[in-house]
Amino acid sequence: MPTPYAYFEQEFMPVSEAKLNIMTHALHYGTAVFEGIRGNWNEDEGISYLFRVREHYKRLRRSCRILKMDHLPDEDSLCKITSKLVSLAGFKEDVYIRPLAYKSTPVLGVRLHDLNDDFLAFVTPFGPYLDIEKGIRVCTSSWRRVEDTGIPARAKVTGIYVNSALVKTEAFDNGYDEGIMLNEDGHVCEGSGENVFMVEDGRLVTPPSSSNILVGITRETIMTLARDELGIETVEREIDRSELYTCEEFFLTGTAAHVSPVIEIDHRTVGEGGIGPITKRLMTLYFDVVKGKNAKYAEWCTPVVID
Numbered sequence: 001m002p003t004p005y006a007y008f009e010q011e012f013m014p015v016s017e018a019k020l021n022i023m024t025h026a027l028h029y030g031t032a033v034f035e036g037i038r039g040n041w042n043e044d045e046g047i048s049y050l051f052r053v054r055e056h057y058k059r060l061r062r063s064c065r066i067l068k069m070d071h072l073p074d075e076d077s078l079c080k081i082t083s084k085l086v087s088l089a090g091f092k093e094d095v096y097i098r099p100l101a102y103k104s105t106p107v108l109g110v111r112l113h114d115l116n117d118d119f120l121a122f123v124t125p126f127g128p129y130l131d132i133e134k135g136i137r138v139c140t141s142s143w144r145r146v147e148d149t150g151i152p153a154r155a156k157v158t159g160i161y162v163n164s165a166l167v168k169t170e171a172f173d174n175g176y177d178e179g180i181m182l183n184e185d186g187h188v189c190e191g192s193g194e195n196v197f198m199v200e201d202g203r204l205v206t207p208p209s210s211s212n213i214l215v216g217i218t219r220e221t222i223m224t225l226a227r228d229e230l231g232i233e234t235v236e237r238e239i240d241r242s243e244l245y246t247c248e249e250f251f252l253t254g255t256a257a258h259v260s261p262v263i264e265i266d267h268r269t270v271g272e273g274g275i276g277p278i279t280k281r282l283m284t285l286y287f288d289v290v291k292g293k294n295a296k297y298a299e300w301c302t303p304v305v306i307d
């Protein structure tokens with residue numbers, strides 16, 4: 001029977017057996033950094049393709065540096081642990097891997113120094129996060145994105161996700177699928193768990209890495225596919241909220257969200273309504289690539305055979 005599996009305190013075990021001390025520092029102060037990696041199930045081959053797993057661990061290492069964590073295993077070991085985890089769990093469907101580096105000392109006192117850190121990961125089934133087929137309805141959130149001068153958003157710190165949770169639940173309570181955050185200066189930043197792209201005059205436009213975004217791996221994937229496969233350039237620049245009301249197309253990207261087309265923002269139809277032509281072409285390309293069906297991008301996909 002496939003079962004959610006964990007790598008915890010240097011051992012592999014079912015998630016149900018991985019128990020964390022309730023005094024663990026990270027639980028109380030948000031002092032952990034994490035990643036989200038997808039394993040995309042290819043039914044024809046019986047293989048789960050882990051997407052850009054090495055890039056995720058490179059970002060995790062950068063996040064660790066910001067939180068003064070020095071004990072993360074090297075990238076090769078992390079990649080091997082991840083493949084073994086997916087193989088042990090045995091799911092024949094799309095999965096999500098959650099690596100977490102955390103301040104593990106069971107002690108009181110808010111700080112980053114004089115604490116141990118440890119690494120854990122688990123894998124669990126995970127289908128679509130947003131309605132990719134139909135497109136989604138979003139609102140501009142009343143919550144602003146945390147600034148680099150407060151908590152650096154380029155680090156995937158667990159504590160920051162209170163910001164995202166406020167945005168997501170406000171959107172949900174008001175009947176939308178997702179919320180879009182503005183920065184403190186009023187420019188468009190990102191969704192609660194996704195980067196944003198608009199299409200303007202046939203080009204892609206997205207906020208730059210200096211705009212308090214999490215610099216997404218899917219964002220980089222889409223910029224590469226747009227440039228190399230469709231000849232479409234991406235402009236990284238600040239975006240005003242009102243530009244989202246007049247753009248030709250608008251979509252979100254993220255490991256969980258894949259490429260999610262936005263069909264409505266703040267009760268205004270995006271473009272002509274429905275999924276725009278450039279978004280559609282990018283989605284087709286992207287889904288082939290992440291399922292290991294495009295040989296040109298094979299190095300982005302780590303195969304794990306599930307028997």
Ligand code: PMP
Pocket residue numbers: 036164190191192193194195213214215216217218219253254255256
């Ligand atoms: N922004 C935020 C706040 C996120 O949580 C995520 C999801 N990791 C993203 C953007 C997209 O990043 P990625 O494409 O690397 O998953």
